[in-house]
Amino acid sequence: MKKENIMIIGAGPCGSLLALRLAQLGYNITVYEKRPDLRNTDISAGKSINLALSDRGLKAMQMVGVTDKVKELCIPMNGRMIHPNQEENFLSPYSGLEEEYINSISRTDLNALLIDEAEKMPNVSIHFNQECLSVDLEKTQASFQDYQTKETYHKTADLIFGTDGAGSALRKSMMDSHEFLFSYSQDYLTHGYKELSIEPNAKGEFQLYKNALHIWPRKENMLIALPNLDGSFTVTLFLAYKTGEHNFNNLTTPEKVESYFKEFYPDAFALMPNLGKEFFENPTGTLGTVKCTPWQSYGKTLLMGDAAHAIVPFYGQGMNASFEDVVVFNEALKKHQGNWEDTFNRYEKMRKKDTDAIADLAIDNFHEMKAHTAAPIFQEKRKLETAFEENTPKEYASKYRLVTFQEEIGYAEAMAKGRAQDKAILQLIAENKINNKMSLQEKLNLVQEQTQKILTEKDLLAY
Template sequence: MSQQTQQTITLIGGGLVGALLAQQLAQRGFIVDVYEKRPDPRHAGFSGGRSINLALAERGLQALRTAGLAQDVLQRAVMMRGRMVHTPDGRSGLQRYGVDDSEVIWSVSRGALNMLLLDAAETAGVRFHFGQSLVDADFNARRIRLADEHGIERSIDAKVLIGADGAGSALRAAMNAYAPLGERVESLGHAYKELEIPPAGELSSDRLHDSGGHDQFALEPHALHIWPRGGYMCIALPNTEGSFTVTLFLPAQGAPPSFAQLPDAAHAAAFFREEFPDLLPLIPRFAEDYDSHPVGSLSTLYLDRWHLDGRALLIGDAAHAIVPFHGQGMNCGFEDTVTLAALLAESPQDTAEVFAEFQRIRQPNAYAIATMALENYVEMRDSVADPHYLAKRELGALLAERVPQHFMARYRMVTFTHLPYAYALERGRAQDQLLQQLLQGSTDASSVDLDAAIATVQSTLPPLPNLRNG
């Protein structure tokens, strides 16, 4: 971008998506100012909202490759090969995400990743302004009002505004007040609370499980652990230092089990002894964690409009926050940044057209991954131990091996390719319908005539697009 066309972009929000977008825009020659309400986490410590571990998959990795940061991030991540499902009788088994170790996801720390992205953006020339909350926006005058941590306000020019300030976006609120965006927030009715399994060295030997020879970890580290119980569940994701972040998902209200019925650690411990007896001994600070950690809400955000002509645009969770059950919230937001940065680089002076095109491309995919994330919650808490689900999974794996150009599990399409989310949703539904038809109610995949099934797949499903792994 030449000096004559160099443009200033004002970004609200310096979290994961905001920092990555800022870096990519600065690399393309834009002048970027980022206003973040929190203090700089590199000096004040990370104190972001949700601290659920993040699952980094191919879409997010591709965005980090574009920014030249993928290897730095992977050095701070733990590989997860699949779901380690823990049944009520104490057994466990791994359900792989992909075909082999070339198809894995990565557990990353939200705080560590945010700080790495801030460093990279600053190196690229981005100017960060921390402790600056958006108070209001005058879209006609193209100015915004900010307040510092002491409540002292100031007004600045902001000809092009981009909001990457998360699900509770202050910019979205200002835009919606100026011109309604068609906002709908649908609560899941379920909530979450975080707990922690410490490194193995902090547990007595009688509490340890099989960690696959990894002495630092109390459980197998290269897996996302799930304790599905039908209607609710616990999960645990590994951290690089040997601990696991445990998240309990329950209905928020209603008859037991719900968070309303577990008001304190004493009630919760009794519940865990009944439902998660193998997990409770691994959480020595259970009472402290349960009583001190808040109950988090889970909702999906839908907007009819993401932008005000060329003046303001929402991106990431500010535009399309989803529940975390497909591990795609961050990956979707990172994919947003690649699309937007490329569009702006092509037409830096026509932000109205760029913002409209960005919404046209990304909105159907945001809707699709929101749908799949909700469906994946049911799969994780209920289906992973269901015989019919397991039969469909086994038959699907056989078909994917024999006719990979015609069949790929929806999870793999979402997690390990760049196929649009909307395509993965549609194709996944067609494939699932076909699997149901082939099994005819059976829970035994070997009962299906595989050669006949392959012929049916080839005649029913068109070949997959050639978009795997980039």
């Protein structure tokens, strides 16, 4: 069988994984990346530099045979360390099962590993500093500009994959094309983010508990921190642009920023001597969701990863979803009989419902995280779920566990079941149908019955 020449635009985590996998399958791969080679350059400043790698992403690492190497880069996080203001911190485990945890990993290190592995293949070549300007969809021809020489030129291939992120040039070319109907959405949250840091202490030790994702929920805004291998934490502030008492619009001086942190995040503030400097040196990131369809054009080009479905970070699933794309595409490709249009359509049919679901779940979580401290009914729900998971982890999985640790089901199914469970518990609490005379098993039975009822009713009404 003919092995096509495949061009991949973008050598981020998704593009480099895709290059590696398609090379393993024997295709000839040329990758063009806009940025310099991150293995030789510090390009991380102000970019989200560590991420949560969990089961869906790890399944993709397994597929390409790099699990052991990736594990060396991982710091397990067993739960959320919640930092209330004026109260004791507490650890809220991600799961009732010990083996279910997520991993903090450096985006740069992981990306570098995947680029290294891809470049080891004889049928992969990667060109850095080459920015894609646009793609002629019918001719499968991309135009590039060399960042250093400023020279522009065209390259053609049998197929072009766009893994060029949320600002994808391939996607823009699809949107500009009037030949086919391209449905598209970009939605920004009212909040932006700022990367900050907590350095290791003089002995090189972690200054916060190492094996957790730290969260300082403050209703309107939120701070989080993830551990790095060097003993530091990457800290991210999620802050409103202009609403509420404190926002990017009015925190305009180092003094104002410091006084805000001192009031709302005092324990973190004590560990952040460079706060004022970092806040104004690092760029403010936007939080956007991108959805679109179709992902392919003319059976010759295909969007994958953030280029097809950029999501907000509140479920820790952005990179995992992009990695899972490659696993699902690998499945679609197994049935490939030389017809790429069918393969691309099959892939989108298998995948889009799930990437739509994780996009929506991630936005839900943004609102949940902002609001949940204020809602007693939500706290009661979490208490019940935690009891189920600690005592009968195999009989009950919360929405979070379904999404994060049950990679054998898709995001869409996890969302449907997780939302029905949430609704069931909230209804039962609101109607006082759960009381303390009941055993935990009786409560669980009630929740499961009610969940099933909600799911059945939903099917019924979808006439």
